[in-house]
Amino acid sequence: MSEPTFNAPTRKPVRLCVRCNVVTDAPVVVSEVHQSSGPGFNVYACPKCAPLFPALPDAFDLLNGWRGRNEDGAE
């Protein structure tokens, strides 16, 4: 008689893969979205898709890329 133990204190973090839309219980953070208003959120992928994403981009790199130089006219 061996029954599975369902007494885990916390539920597994189940997330939707952003690429294949499959629910995975082993989500991998592939991107962090930062918002100016309110908290940001993480983008998850399943372990199968995670290697297909580039390494986590640095938030500051993203901001610098989005802003561009001609936005503020400096330089």
Ligand SMILES: [Zn+2]
């Ligand atoms: Zn996936």
